[in-house]
Amino acid sequence: MSRVYNFSAGPSMLPEEVLKKAQEEMVEYPGAGMSVMEMSHRSKAFDDIIKEAEALVRELMNIPDNYKVMFLQGGGSTQFAMVPLNLGTGKKAADYIITGQWAKKAAQEAEKFIKVNKVASSADKTFSYIPKPGREAFSLKDEVDYCYICFNNTIYGTRYTELPKTDAPLVADISSNAMSEVINVEDFALLFAGAQKNLGPAGVVMVIAREDMLGEPLEGTPTMLTYKTHADAGSLYNTPPTYSIYIFKLVLEWIKSKGGIAELQKINEKKAKLLYDYLDSSKLFKGTVVPEDRSLMNVPFVTGNDELDAKFVKEAAAAGLVNLKGHRTVGGMRASIYNAMPIEGVQALVDFMKKFEAENA
C-alpha cells in the first residue's frame, strides 16, 4: 500500500518529510534517550521544542513583539467560547459576519455570554460568497468589543480577499488558511487556528493575540479558558499537547525550508488555479463559489447529479484520490488542497476528472 493523495478537510495531509523525520525521532529523540511523548513538559528538551516552535511561528508570520503566541487545546471550537469570554468584556457586545457553519457556531457560542450582532450573512445563497457590508453599517468600536470573521470557510470554500472595514478590533478564525497565504498580523487583535487543517496533527490550537486584548475575562470564566493564564505561563500552565506541538514544530521547519509562507502561497495559487481553470472549462463539473471569493485551500464542486457525484467519489478513491466527498451539509465534492498537498496531487485530480468527464459525458 502506498501513500494516497488525501484531500481530506481535516485532519489532513502532512508533508511526507515531516512524517519521516518524526518516524526517525519517535523512539529516541536526539540527546534525550526517550520519545517526545514520554518527556516531561518541564524538561529542557521539551522547553527547547516549544520555544523553537514559537520562534518559528513569529518568524514565519512576522509577528510583532506586542503579540502573544499560545499553544492551547480544545480545538478551534473552544476558541468560540474563549474569544467572547476574554474579549467581550467592555461593551459586552460583538459583531459577527456569518459566512458558514464555523462562523455560525462561533456566534451561537458567543451569544451565551455577550450580545451578538449578526451584521452580515451569506446564508441566502448557501454561503457561496463573502458578504461585504458597508462601512457605515457595522462594527464601530464605541458599540462593540470586537468584530469576528471566519477568514477561510472550510466547508463552503470561500475566503476573504479583502478584510471588512471596521474600526473595532478584528478577530479571525484562520483554522483552514493559517500559513497558506501571507497575513498581516497587525490587521488583527486575535487570530486562532486549530492545527489539524494546515499546521499539524489534531490536539493543538495556535492563538496569536495582541497583548492589550488579554485583560480580565468575564466573571466566572474558568482559569483554563482565560488567555492570560496561558500567555503568562508561556503555554505551560498545565501539560500542553506535547507531541502535537513537536509535530507542529517539524511542519514549521518544513515551511521555512520551502522558503516561507510567501513561497507556499505562490504554489497554493498555482494549485488552486489548476483546479478552478478546469472547473470553469468543464461541462460536467462546476465550482459552487463565486469566482472572486474562492478559497485557495478548499474547493467544493458538483456535477448536479447526486448519483454521479457518488460514483465520482468512489472511483477517485479507487484511483488513490481519497476523501473527496463534500461536507455532509453540502453534498457534492470538496478537494482540500492545503500546504502539504503537492501540485502533482492536484494535477492527478484534474487528470482523473477529465477522464471521468469523458467517460460520463
Ligand SMILES: *Cc1c(COP(=O)(O)O)cnc(C)c1O
Ligand atoms: C475545523 C474548523 C473548526 C473546528 O475545529 P475543531 O478543532 O474541530 O474544533 C473551526 N473553524 C474552522 C474554520 C475549521 O475549519
